[in-house]
Amino acid sequence: MTANSAVNPQELNEWVNEVRVLATEAGRIEIADQYIGHLLSSSPQGNDGAWPAEPVRDLIETINSRDLENGLEIQVINSRGVTSRGTYDGGSQERDLANRYKSYADIVQDMWPSTGAMLNRLADNYMNHATMEDLSAGLSEDLGH
The missing domain is CATH 1.20.58 (Methane Monooxygenase Hydroxylase; Chain G, domain 1)
Structure with a gap:
C-alpha cells in the first residue's frame, strides 16, 4: 500500500490470511501479526477521511489481534522520526x-x-x-x- 493507492480488500485479506496460516504453522503468529501491523500503518485514509482505510479497519476487527494492533501503533509512532x-x-x-x-x-x-x-x-x-x-x-x- 502506498499513500496514494486504494486498498484492495480481497487482495489484502488473501495475503494476510496466507501469511497468518504460514506463521501459525511455524509457531510465529505473534511476530507475524506485529509485522502485518507495521505494514498496515501505511494505509491511506478512508473514504470518510479517517485513517486507516475501511478495508484495513475491517481486517483489524476480523483478526482481533492485539499483536497486530501493537505493531501498527509502534510503526505509527516510529515513522514520525526525529x-x-x-x-x-x-x-x-x-x-x-x-x-x-x-x-x-x-x-x-x-x-x-x-x-x-x-x-x-x-x-x-x-x-x-x-x-x-x-x-x-x-x-x-x-x-x-
Whole structure:
C-alpha cells in the first residue's frame, strides 16, 4: 500500500490470511501479526477521511489481534522520526497528533470498535508525550535555559 493507492480488500485479506496460516504453522503468529501491523500503518485514509482505510479497519476487527494492533501503533509512532522544537515550545506538536488520532477514533469507533480503541491509544500516547514536553519546557523556563 502506498499513500496514494486504494486498498484492495480481497487482495489484502488473501495475503494476510496466507501469511497468518504460514506463521501459525511455524509457531510465529505473534511476530507475524506485529509485522502485518507495521505494514498496515501505511494505509491511506478512508473514504470518510479517517485513517486507516475501511478495508484495513475491517481486517483489524476480523483478526482481533492485539499483536497486530501493537505493531501498527509502534510503526505509527516510529515513522514520525526525529522532531525538533524550540526550548520553550512544549508539546503542541504532540497535541496536534493526539487530536488527529482522537478525531479518527470518533469517526470510526461505532462501526470499528477495536480500531477506534487503537486510535484512542495512539491519541493517549501522544497526549502523554505532549505533557512530558510541556513539563520539560516549563522546567527549562524555570531554570532560565
